[in-house]
Amino acid sequence: MNETRTVIRLRDCMTRSDGWGRTEGREACQRLLTAVEALPGVEVFRVSFEGVERVDSSFASETVVEVARRFRKERGVCIVDLDDKDIIENIDLAASKKEQPLFVWSGDSAMLIGLKPKTGTQEVLEFALEREAVRSVDYAGSRRGMSVSNASMKLKSLWEEGFLLRREGASESGGVEHVYARIG
Numbered sequence: 001m002n003e004t005r006t007v008i009r010l011r012d013c014m015t016r017s018d019g020w021g022r023t024e025g026r027e028a029c030q031r032l033l034t035a036v037e038a039l040p041g042v043e044v045f046r047v048s049f050e051g052v053e054r055v056d057s058s059f060a061s062e063t064v065v066e067v068a069r070r071f072r073k074e075r076g077v078c079i080v081d082l083d084d085k086d087i088i089e090n091i092d093l094a095a096s097k098k099e100q101p102l103f104v105w106s107g108d109s110a111m112l113i114g115l116k117p118k119t120g121t122q123e124v125l126e127f128a129l130e131r132e133a134v135r136s137v138d139y140a141g142s143r144r145g146m147s148v149s150n151a152s153m154k155l156k157s158l159w160e161e162g163f164l165l166r167r168e169g170a171s172e173s174g175g176v177e178h179v180y181a182r183i184g
Helices: 023-038 057-068 084-098 118-128 136-142 149-159
Strands: 005-009 043-049 076-080 099-106 110-113 133-134 166-170 176-182
Touching: 005 023, 023 057, 043 057, 043 110, 057 076, 057 084, 057 099, 084 099, 084 110, 084 133, 118 136, 118 176, 133 136, 136 149, 136 176, 149 166
Parallel strands: 005 043, 043 076, 076 099
Antiparallel strands: 099 110, 133 176, 166 176
16 A cells, blocks of 8 residues: 655644643644645644643544544544653543544554454454555465455454555456555
């Protein structure tokens, strides 16, 4: 999958370095949405927390969690430049309440907050996170006794729940094949 990525600084969408409450969150969300909608060719938005001092769960719910939820299955939103455990916990609370998964990336590793995958799809998500893109046949071929249709169903479920992105591609047989990509 040849996706386009960009970084948006959340601090540029805020009036100050602290984000508190739903009202401030909704105002920042409008600025964040404007930035996302101004880039129609971009599929993955890495929201940078550089310069953000603190946010509460209400603010997080109305900004990055809301934007990720709104674009689920179409475009991906993840978080970068964040290692403050208190802020991560507040975003986790907000994302869990809205049943939205979010990845916090640090280098090449991702921490999942918010919604967690079902037990039956956790392994395929871990497989997908190790790659830029994955097809059902890739995952099925890596697991003994796994059918392509079962792998396809698991990947589709992860896409529907917001853990992965999905694009259509051409299969080797000439038909349509879905290609899944991590959000990061």
